[in-house]
Amino acid sequence: MLPPRFEMLVGLYGDEPTGRLLSAEATIDSWLRVEAALATAQGELGVLAREDSAAIVAAATLDNIDAELLWEQARNVGYPILSLVRQIDEALPAARRGHVHYGATTQDIMDSGLAVQLDAAARRLGELLGDFGDALAELAERHVDTVIAGRTHALHAVPTTFGAKIAGYLGELARHRDRLDAARSRVAVVSLFGAGGTSAAYGERAAALRARVAELLGLAGTDVPWHVARDNIAEFGLVCALLTASCARFAREVVDLSRTEIAEVAEVAGHHRGASSTMPQKINPIGSEAIIGLSATTGALSSALFRIMEAGHERAAGEWQAEWQVLPQLISLSAAALATAAATATGLQVFPEAMRANLDVDGGLIMAEAYMMRLAPHLGRERAHDVVYRAVQDCRRTGEPLHATLARALPEHLAAGVDTDLAPEDYVGHPHDTVTAALALWRARRAPTQPDPR
Missing domain, CATH: 1.10.40 (Ribonucleotide Reductase Protein R1; domain 1)
Known part of the structure; x- marks a missing residue:
């Protein structure tokens, strides 16, 4: 496998837990978990002998996978699961070989593994979204009476308060929690339908087998194949883009209000933080700048999500591969934006005298x-x-x-x-009502990190 490409933006501002969830090792592990769950369910339902099932579960571990060989063979085959299955099989006692991946197709394993990863990624995004929202909630409460010029078309409009301004962002994040919850519920779904989506190779117990594998993996079940129906995957990616765009709207506000001529807010101070290599007076809003860059990238990448939905017949011919590249990047960029936005909001300096x-x-x-x-x-x-x-x-x-x-x-x-x-x-209207309503909306939302009843 090629060495990982250096990505400066995510490298500087990315979220480490998200990076681990999307790593090559975690991806392989998700496939192994699916193969183990499949073997377990087949053993319970009598499709495989329990001894064969137990042996497969014991062998389906990272210790038995030569990752370098797996990726080398994947370049030849086009997909990594053939190599994965052969390596698991070779780790079995001779008498137990020949039953790994029984009835399954490559996309069953990869899509179910992806569902496991997306479920975990959604939980992490929910945590980061919660941190950002909580920081904004504190700002809104603290500055509910801090009067500031409301601006439309970048010009003075009417007076408002900084707390009421922040309340608008908080309401937006509360809606994103709903979106993230909904998207997570639609992607954390098992895929186990065989070569052409008919489940023929799984036999008469296909539905029961699929339901049990879903249970073992902590996923929702379904009886409708989705090998080429990628709307839910696209939705999840678009939610990532929406999250990042909201972070960028906040970041743009910070950049604009930090201008020397305005100077109503500033990012957290620190020795050489935001410093210029040549202008000693500069304290640049570097966190906000990074968020805007993350959002610009996410917005451009998200256009590919509509292309992945074009897959035809019963299996994609190239559209699925685009998903492999785009989806992890969207998640990583979104996590980085949320984490950076939360830090920016938490450390934000507010100058009421300048506002007045x-x-x-x-x-x-x-x-x-x-x-x-x-x-x-x-x-x-x-x-x-x-x-x-x-x-x-x-x-x-x-x-x-x-x-x-x-x-x-x-x-x-x-x-x-x-x-x-x-x-x-x-003449500031009703800032207390606005802030109270936004706080209630935010605090009423169930965090996406909580498990859904399946």
């Missing part, structure tokens, strides 16, 4: 809607909009406060309602 000062950088014009809504009951919303719009243009020419310009432009009986300087704190 920035509310005034446009001369208080961020309160324009507030004045418009104060005038709307008297003038109607459209006319009130036009009055405030004209006043804003005057303010930008004169530098005069908005309330003073409006008071001068309105009849006396209306001017009295706008002749005071409205405070941003008085």
